[in-house]
Amino acid sequence: MIIREFKLSDLKRVIEIEEMSFDDPYPPSILRDIYNLGAGFLIAQQDNIILGYIIFWIRFEDEGHIISLAVDKGYRRQNVGRQLVEMVMEIFQKFDMKNIKLEVRAENTGAINFYRNVGFKEEKLIPGYYEDGEDAVVMNMSLNSSNPINST
Ligand SMILES: CC(C)(COP(=O)(O)OP(=O)(O)OC[C@H]1O[C@@H](n2cnc3c(N)ncnc32)[C@H](O)[C@@H]1OP(=O)(O)O)[C@@H](O)C(=O)NCCC(=O)NCCS
DSSP states (O other): OEEEEOOGGGHHHHHHHHHHHOSSOOOHHHHHHHHHTTOEEEEEEETTEEEEEEEEEEEETTEEEEEEEEEOGGGTTSSHHHHHHHHHHHHHHHTTOOEEEEEEETTOHHHHHHHHHTTOEEEEEETTOSTTSOOEEEEEEEOSTTSGGGOO
16 A cells, blocks of 8 residues: 555545545535645555545644545555554654644544544543534644654
């Protein structure tokens, strides 16, 4: 599997994965705008098949933020998500970020378990964060010397 930068020609396939992954998927125009605004956008690919993607940006001076992450249903539980997050951790460390944050739907227990497994901790709940009124769980990972990715 390789991880490479997103190209606009990947958008159709990214939308396919987005739509199979979320009840409220980002429309193509928003994903294109996020990309054009300079967010980080990486693709996981194997044998010319796009398996998943991750979108991220630097939100504050020393804080990175994961905007979106999804893996095609047929390729989940094969460490694709983990490798995408680890790549973003490396990038944020190069930019001297101290921590990474994200928001995830409180009912998305699969994703919360995934993020715990890759090293995030639940920080707080934001009631009614999403348009449909669902709460968000804010998750946080410190990028410090005790982080395994730093010791390799
Ligand atoms: C969350 C998501 C990105 C995980 O991707 P993935 O490639 O399947 O995850 P990995 O294979 O790297 O998982 C690593 C570990 O995380 C945990 N994990 C992953 N998915 C899990 C799930 N659905 N339930 C419980 N634990 C899970 C497991 O411990 C897993 O290791 P294991 O398979 O050896 O048990 C994927 O399920 C997905 O696209 N979901 C829909 C979109 C979404 O919810 N995105 C996150 C919110 S932004």
